[in-house]
Amino acid sequence: MKKISLLGATGSIGWQTVDILLNHPESFKLVAFSVGKNIEKTREIIDHLQPELVSVQDESDALALQKDYPHVQFAFGAQGLIDVATHPESTVLVNAVLGSVGLESTLAAIRMGKTIAIANKETLVTAGHLVMSEAKKYNVPILPVDSEHSAIFQSMNGENPKQIERLILTASGGSFRDKTREQLKNVTVKDALNHPNWSMGAKITIDSATMMNKGLEVIEAHVLFNMPYEKIDVLLHRESIIHSLVEYHDTSVIAQLGTPDMRVPIQYALSYPDRLPLKGGQRLNLAQIGQLHFKEVDFDRYRALKLAYDAGRAGGTILTAMNAANEAAVALFLQEKITFLQIEEIIEQVMINHNNTLIPDLETILHVDKETRKTVVSMVK
Numbered sequence: 001m002k003k004i005s006l007l008g009a010t011g012s013i014g015w016q017t018v019d020i021l022l023n024h025p026e027s028f029k030l031v032a033f034s035v036g037k038n039i040e041k042t043r044e045i046i047d048h049l050q051p052e053l054v055s056v057q058d059e060s061d062a063l064a065l066q067k068d069y070p071h072v073q074f075a076f077g078a079q080g081l082i083d084v085a086t087h088p089e090s091t092v093l094v095n096a097v098l099g100s101v102g103l104e105s106t107l108a109a110i111r112m113g114k115t116i117a118i119a120n121k122e123t124l125v126t127a128g129h130l131v132m133s134e135a136k137k138y139n140v141p142i143l144p145v146d147s148e149h150s151a152i153f154q155s156m157n158g159e160n161p162k163q164i165e166r167l168i169l170t171a172s173g174g175s176f177r178d179k180t181r182e183q184l185k186n187v188t189v190k191d192a193l194n195h196p197n198w199s200m201g202a203k204i205t206i207d208s209a210t211m212m213n214k215g216l217e218v219i220e221a222h223v224l225f226n227m228p229y230e231k232i233d234v235l236l237h238r239e240s241i242i243h244s245l246v247e248y249h250d251t252s253v254i255a256q257l258g259t260p261d262m263r264v265p266i267q268y269a270l271s272y273p274d275r276l277p278l279k280g281g282q283r284l285n286l287a288q289i290g291q292l293h294f295k296e297v298d299f300d301r302y303r304a305l306k307l308a309y310d311a312g313r314a315g316g317t318i319l320t321a322m323n324a325a326n327e328a329a330v331a332l333f334l335q336e337k338i339t340f341l342q343i344e345e346i347i348e349q350v351m352i353n354h355n356n357t358l359i360p361d362l363e364t365i366l367h368v369d370k371e372t373r374k375t376v377v378s379m380v381k
Contacts, residue, residue, distance in 0.1 A: 002270065003031045005090035005114070007081060007105060008097035009045055010038040012201040013119040013145065013262060017094055018045055020267045023279040028270060032087040034080060034097070037061070046072060053087055055080030078104070085109040092270065094145070095120040098203055099327050100320075100369050103127050107362070110134045117269035119145035121216040122327070126320040127365050128223030142224065143269040148217050149224055150265030151243035151256035156225070159248065167221055168245040168253075170237040171297070174209035176340075177238070181301060187340045189333065206330045210343055211297075215308020219319065222312055229313050234305065236295040241284065259284050304344045311351060316358040317368045318351055324372035325350035332380055346376055 004021065008014040014033075021028045032053035035042045039061055046054060046069055055075040056062050062074040075083045078101070085093050085105035093109040094117045095102045102120045107127075110116060111134065118124065124131060135142050144150050148169045156164070175194050176184060192209045193202060207213035218232050235245075243265075245255040258264055259282045267276060299306040304326075311322040329343040338346070350372060357364055 001027060001029055002092050003029050003090045004092050004094060004270070005084050005087050005109070006030060006033040006094045006096065007084060007102055007120075008035070008095070009033040010035045010041040011096055011098060012204070013096035013266065014094075015041070016263050017096060017266050017270075018049070020263055020270065022048060024267075024276055027276060031089045032084040034084045039065070043068075052089070053084060055084045081105040082108050085114075086112050090114060092117055094266075094270070095123060096145070098122075098201065100126050100323065100365075103131075103365070104362070106131065107134055110138055110140045113138055113140060115141045115143065117143045117145050117266075119266070121146065121213075121220050122323050124220045124223045125216050125323050126369065127362065128219070128319075129359065130362060130365075132223060143272055144220075144224055145266050145269045146217060146220065147260075147262060147265045148244040149220060150268055152221065152225060152246055154256045154268070155244070155246040155254040159246075159254070161225070163249045164227070164231070165247040165249050165251075166231040166233055167225065167227055168233045168235050168247065169214060169217055169221060170235050170240070170242050170244055171211065171214045172208065172238060172240045173236050174211060174213075175205070176209050177236070181341070184341055185339070189336060192333075192340060202334055203327070203330055206333060206343075207326070209340070210304040211302040212304040212308060212326050212344075212347075214302075215305045215312075216323070218305075218308060219312045229309060234297045236297055238293045239289065241286075241289065241292055257284060304347065307344065307347055307351060314356060316356045317360045317364060318354050318356045320360070320365050320368045321350050321354045321372045322347055324369045325376050328373045328376035332376070338380060346379060349379070350375060 006017055021030050030049040030051050032051055034055040036057045053073045059076045062076040066074045082105045086108050092115045095106050096119045100122045103123045106123050144153050152167055175192055193205050214234055221232050222229055240260045242255050242257050245253050247253045261281055311318050325347045329346040332338045333343055
């Protein structure tokens with residue numbers, strides 16, 4: 001039985017992870033988890049999965065929960081995330097928090113030798129060199145949870161990585177894939193949150209609409225699979241049936257297919273190298289689907305994706321600045337303080353003005369992240 005620590009249990013990925021744990025009590029035991037402020041769901045998870053340690057965002061919530069669950073240990077804040085990630089009994093850390101807040105706790109878990117199942121793009125985008133260096137040092141597997149990277153990981157199984165010609169990440173195109181840039185000027189938050197294929201959290205859904213999500217995934221693929229950017233392509237694929245592909249020197253292309261269900265890559269990361277039945281999963285019926293569609297990416301249309309490629313090729317703290325600017329701008333859009341197209345305008349302006357440090361340490365990364373967020377807020381004011 002694998003013992004699991006879970007960061008971000010009440011978010012979209014975290015909640016689906018909980019579903020998997022509930023459906024496979026014979027294979028997994030949740031020993032520790034963290035949440036933000038969703039205390040109702042927190043109580044539900046405690047009641048069903050009986051963890052030993054729970055971390056919440058605010059101390060007041062921790063104190064209130066402690067009265068109702070005296071047998072459970074409670075923590076809070078940034079230290080709480082680290083406590084969950086480094087719980088002495090867990091063997092696998094699932095990092096499903098949003099944003100760069102999961103970085104320090106992930107590094108702490110690596111140093112304790114825990115397997116990392118990573119759904120948190122920002123950790124690898126902002127500090128991929130630190131994460132992979134520590135993982136190599138402590139001989140820790142980093143298993144991808146994103147559907148695209150899980151697909152690449154599965155398509156590389158048993159193959160020689162040196163014989164890969166290119167990685168091809170598929171992209172649905174998001175909620176505005178049929179709109180021109182001119183039509184994007186007046187789109188609303190409600191419009192943006194209406195994704196055609198996937199059920200995801202608000203931030204990721206907006207990132208999908210701008211295609212920054214795919215840009216972050218390109219950087220993540222570069223980090224995870226040690227692949228140069230000129231060998232990582234993005235292909236528009238409306239149906240989200242082919243989750244990504246790997247092309248080899250002999251022109252063979254291996255892909256992973258399935259219905260759009262994030263529980264598949266989550267469960268595979270947890271059960272690897274084994275596969276478990278997916279309870280309630282929908283089987284893929286290609287005859288019923290009939291056709292699959294593909295299209296080249298227009299970088300003029302999806303400027304955020306080009307910005308991500310530019311930042312990735314530059315390397316260093318510009319990756320942190322780009323990611324922080326995106327997070328801050330998306331938050332402002334969700335609050336209806338800026339327009340949809342201003343998201344990428346803000347990111348581009350931050351990148352133009354950034355003074356890049358090529359091989360930053362953790363302290364520098366955290367400083368750039370914090371200052372960039374302040375800059376974005378001041379730009380809008």
